[in-house]
Amino acid sequence: MGGNDDFWVFGYGSLVWNPGFDYLERRSARLAGFHRSLCVRSHVHRGTPERPGLVFGLDRGGSCVGMAYRVAGRDHEAVMAYLRARELVTHVYRERAVSIRLTGGGSVHAVTYVVDRGHPQYGGKIAAEDAARIVMTAHGRSGPNVEYVTNALTEIHALGLRDPWLETVAAHLKR
Template structure:
């Protein structure tokens, strides 16, 4: 394999953490971005899990493809496995990436393991807000992760209406709504 590509759909889009030669918008088919992973390390703890992105089956997902130089591939792969496979909630997959320039390439990405105990499945906006607004892990506040992802998606011209509703809910709760009785909202 001469070309090495990585597909980012969550924090990898705005915080890849590895050197790359090229960055380009890309889409994959058969998987969608979802806040479906209970985070026990980076954005929560086992006692108070957060929620982070996973690629769940169905639909399609716009994200970013990174081309990695062959000489950087071994350390990039090591770095990604250390970062993404901490609790083995993701499966390492090579999928077809449809690049914004019309090319189709094969790239490495991480897909949710639906059999893993950290798989949260489909959560409602309200459930996501409740979890995300108070969870904190080794990489920081869960709310900052979700807000950062939405901001980056917007900067790329990508709208994720469900995630945007979660961010609005977090902002509403942060602005004092959390102290009022639930019927007063």
């Protein structure tokens, strides 16, 4: 990836509804071997060190449908700098090149960010009620944690997908 060739970025959380960079094409895609999980304790974007929020990470196992963006090769340096500044703030994610299957056919390599299970911000599997309690009170540089979770669920539904665990978290948020 790089040079003058177009490249792909795979988003599974806020990049689905708010990529923040220019792209040539946007398509839903599936990544095998990882699933979307509200498993990262956010100290910056959706919480603080004193009151961390929860954001998504790609965690081992299963598969994840997200959004793939084809970016012009001429924008490689600027887009990668933007993504690294956004995703690697506390280094809870590791940048990876992965193979994704585009909806409608075809596979491409894409840049994405996978959770580092050894990082102190990795929260692991959290009960839906506990996750909702954390999300309700957290607010970070990018806004309220509730907004992040509800936007994510809206976009997941727009892709025609269900996420029963996240839907349970959202139901607790409405109470």
